[in-house]
Amino acid sequence: MMNRATAIFSALLVLALPLSLLAGRIWLDPWTTPNATAILMELRLPRGVLAIVVGAGLGAAGAAMQGYLRNPLADPGLFGIAPGAALGAVLALFFGLATAWLLPLFALAGAAGAMALLALIAGRAGGIALFTLAGMMLASLAGALTSLIISFAPNAFAVSEIVTWLMGALTDRSWHEVWLAAPLTLAGIACLAMAGRGLDALTLGEAAARSLGVEPARLQAWLIAGVGLTVGSGVAVAGIVGFVGLIVPHLVRPLTDRRPSSLLVPSALAGALLVLVADALCRVLPLVTELRLGIALSLLGAPFFLALLLRMRREIA
Secondary structure, three states, rough: OOHHHHHHHHHHHHHHHHHHHHHHOOOOOOOOOOOOHHHHHHHHHHHHHHHHHHHHHHHHHHHHHHHHHHHOOHHHHHOHHHHHHHHHHHHHOOOOOOOOOOHHHHHHHHHHHHHHHHHHHHOOOOOOHHOOOOOHHHHHHHHHHHHHHHHHHHHOHHHHHHHHOOOOOOOOOHHHHHHHHHHHHHHHHHHHHHHHHHHHHOOOOOOHHHHHOOOOOHHHHHHHHHHHHHHHHHHHHHOOOOOOHHHHHHHHHHHOOOOOOHHHHHHHHHHHHHHHHHHHHHHOOOOOOOOOHHHHHHHHHHHHHHHHHHHHHHOOO
């Protein structure tokens, strides 16, 4: 049965998508704008659908991570999978292999490598502390290697191309990126849904979860697969888009019963809505060049993160 949060964000998404298709530096009138159908179908619709796909994956991954770590400040980037995907894409750019197929494949390979290393380091015990530390180590290592590659870039053009891609954007994306990211994101959300029961049990503590039949290693495997597919596919087609997985669960949680499993679908819908609206605003702002989506969401997410920290400080005091 559809809960209140799912109904609310579904309705908002249905309203926001048509408006986002019309928004831009030049607002589109379907009846008077020349070539309006071609612009809608080949430029704006794939970009809008891709925003929904990327946002849904990041929102679901953020809800799952916060449930698993039992930490409201957890973010999908903490697992090291997003930095791993970014490292793969940067390698493609560095070697001049940034074609329509190779760059996303390199990014997905980077995410897969980070997933494999995370599973290998965390081991079969499935301990949350070791899992978190392994993810932080991988994120730090991938970030350092990315910086190293940038410093060795053969020319200023390559550096500019890498840095611009890392900022995250949906500019000039087509149906090609949608067909690549959508199946992987849906598969990732399905993996996270399979972990829902275990995440609910984990709210009672690790010992209680084990007594209820939850196998930590299996739960960890579902999470690695789910976060890897959702975050890896998003980075592969859009670059680094941060803070979505942090912000969205906090917006959704008051509208649910606060169980991690009940947060997954509403968080996916809210993440889709957030990225869709943010991308439309990036197109509308009267700037010389279009504001990058990753920068816009960071400008939104940093104050939100600070507000969370201040609220937690007041609660502790």
